[in-house]
Amino acid sequence: MTDRLKDKVALVTGGASGFGLGIVRAFAAQGAYVVVADLDGGGAEDAAREIGGDAMRMDVSKDADWRDVATRVLDDRGRIDVLVNNAGITHLPQPMEEVEEAEFDRVLAVNAKSVYLSARHVVPAMKRAGAGAILNVASTAGVSPRPRLNWYNASKGWMITATKAMAVELAPHGVRVNAINPVAGETPLLKSFMGEDTPEVRAKFLSTIPLGRFSTPEDMGHAAVFLCSDEASMVTGVAMEVDGGRCI
Numbered sequence: 752m753t754d755r756l757k758d759k760v761a762l763v764t765g766g767a768s769g770f771g772l773g774i775v776r777a778f779a780a781q782g783a784y785v786v787v788a789d790l791d792g793g794g795a796e797d798a799a800r801e802i803g804g805d806a807m808r809m810d811v812s813k814d815a816d817w818r819d820v821a822t823r824v825l826d827d828r829g830r831i832d833v834l835v836n837n838a839g840i841t842h843l844p845q846p847m848e849e850v851e852e853a854e855f856d857r858v859l860a861v862n863a864k865s866v867y868l869s870a871r872h873v874v875p876a877m878k879r880a881g882a883g884a885i886l887n888v889a890s891t892a893g894v895s896p897r898p899r900l901n902w903y904n905a906s907k908g909w910m911i912t913a914t915k916a917m918a919v920e921l922a923p924h925g926v927r928v929n930a931i932n933p934v935a936g937e938t939p940l941l942k943s944f945m946g947e948d949t950p951e952v953r954a955k956f957l958s959t960i961p962l963g964r965f966s967t968p969e970d971m972g973h974a975a976v977f978l979c980s981d982e983a984s985m986v987t988g989v990a991m992e993v994d995g996g997r998c999i
């Protein structure tokens with residue numbers, strides 16, 4: 752099947768790299784017109800060129816950037832059918848009391864405040880259309896946290912609760928809101944979670960994943976296509992583990 756998102760307009764944040772890029776590619780392969788929004792403007796352009804979509808440089812923690820991006824997509828395409836809040840960052844593994852305040856603020860602004868800002872600027876158009884699908888990329892860290900990533904874990908727990916709260920409020924408007932909870936995946940961010948990328952640390956992470964491998968951008972693309980397509984028209988408010996069994 753190649754038309755599961757046919758003619759849908761999708762906005763994917765953090766779409767220049769890792770899971771976001773996997774989602775961008777999977778959406779385009781299913782017929783969506785994809786707008787790749789990323790702090791890395793050059794990376795977003797590369798991704799957009801590859802799939803025949805559009806690129807916009809944005810910082811998801813900035814209200815003005817959301818205003819610009821939402822206005823541009825709505826002016827150019829008339830609607831936003833699918834929104835993926837994927838851009839995210841972490842602090843390095845360390846004791847919770849040692850994370851600097853500025854770093855805490857940045858993690859919460861990028862991982863949590865961005866979802867609020869996306870609602871301010873994208874939800875009104877979805878409500879007017881009476882339809883829409885929002886997908887928040889949270890984490891197994893929000894369900895089953897590991898030590899030393901405390902504030903990252905908490906930001907993803909916030910995202911999962913925001914997903915459920917948004918889902919119940921937006922259901923009467925025809926807008927579905929779901930999340931995926933990826934387990935550690937082969938992306939540039941993985942090194943930051945591990946602290947150091949050694950065979951020993953990799954083995955330690957892998958030992959907690961029953962299916963015995965790291966997740967991939969393709970895994971997230973497959974899950975995202977399902978949750979954002981009409982096949983999931985009865986699915987809202989779920990935070991679906993894509994984790995090889997890690998949270999069992």
Ligand SMILES: NC(=O)c1ccc[n+]([C@@H]2O[C@H](COP(=O)([O-])OP(=O)(O)OC[C@H]3O[C@@H](n4cnc5c(N)ncnc54)[C@H](O)[C@@H]3O)[C@@H](O)[C@H]2O)c1
Nearest residue numbers: 765768769770789790810811838839890935936938939940
């Ligand atoms: N990789 C993992 O192991 C893992 C596990 C669970 C959840 N996640 C989550 O998946 C999401 C994607 O992570 P990834 O591993 O693909 O990371 P990544 O670093 O490969 O990609 C993240 C992308 O987001 C962009 N970005 C960062 N800050 C931004 C900002 N303020 N505004 C706009 N774009 C910004 C980056 O430029 C980059 O292109 C994140 O929310 C992350 O927390 C990752």
